[in-house]
Amino acid sequence: EVQLVESGGGYAQPGGSLRLSCAASGFNFKTFEMNWVRRAPGKGLEWVSYISDAGGITHYTDSVKGRFTISRDNAENSLYLQMNSLRAEDTAVYHCARKGSQYDLLTHNYKSYMDVWGKGTTVTVSS
Amino acid sequence: EIVLTQSPGTLSLSPGETATLSCRASQTVSSSYIDWYQQKPGQAPRLLIYGASSRATGIPARFSGSGSGTDFTLSINRLEPEDFAVYYCQHYGFSPPYTFGQGTKLEI
DSSP, rough: OOEEEEEOOOEEEEOOOOOEEEEESSOOOOGGGGEEEETTSSSSSSEEEEOOSSSSEEEEEEGGTTEEEEEEEEHHHTTEEOOOOOOOOGGEEEEEEEEEEEEEEETEEEEEEEEEEEOOEEEOOOO | OEEEEEEEEEEOOOSOOOOEEEEESSSSSOGGGEEEEEEESSSOOEEEEETTEOOOOOTTEEEEEEEEEEEEEEEEEOOGGGOEEEEEEOOSSSSSSOOOOOOEEEEE
């Protein structure tokens, strides 16, 4: 069964740190690009970070640049999100999500999407 | 940065009716890059539609997507009780950020 399972969430004080993990199983993890997406209480989904299959390319949403670091260990089938200098507005459920893609013959673009999601881990930042 | 605006914010319908959800982009985008997700309380988001109109694996035929340019639509025919949830569109383009719309809550 294709599965993603997050862990590492919890409580942190403002300015503190947490490290989230995402364990992948049931597919060839090292061949897939990955993302972190979060949903803050009462708000919608927000894309947080992306990492390429080999880990050499990373991207972040502006609000976490310089504070969060995405990484992966393909030998361990694991994805990580190191979260430093946490703020109250980082409080959210964090999901890891696999990127899928399919070539579009009509537009000659690759359709990209997030086809496998974990159930999420909750991060609460509060004093 | 592409901004996606979904409407309406909340849609109140009954089982058996048809839901039409809108997603408008702040500039012209390729239809290849528009996806739709469903999220229920306490659950992970689920991919419904990718590339504006392709149904994901296992998604019932009552879900359909359409649109081009700046205007995209998710239609749900013959609503079932399990369809009441929050729906998001996303622009997963060639470069980040991979923005989501603010969501449409479909309620009974």
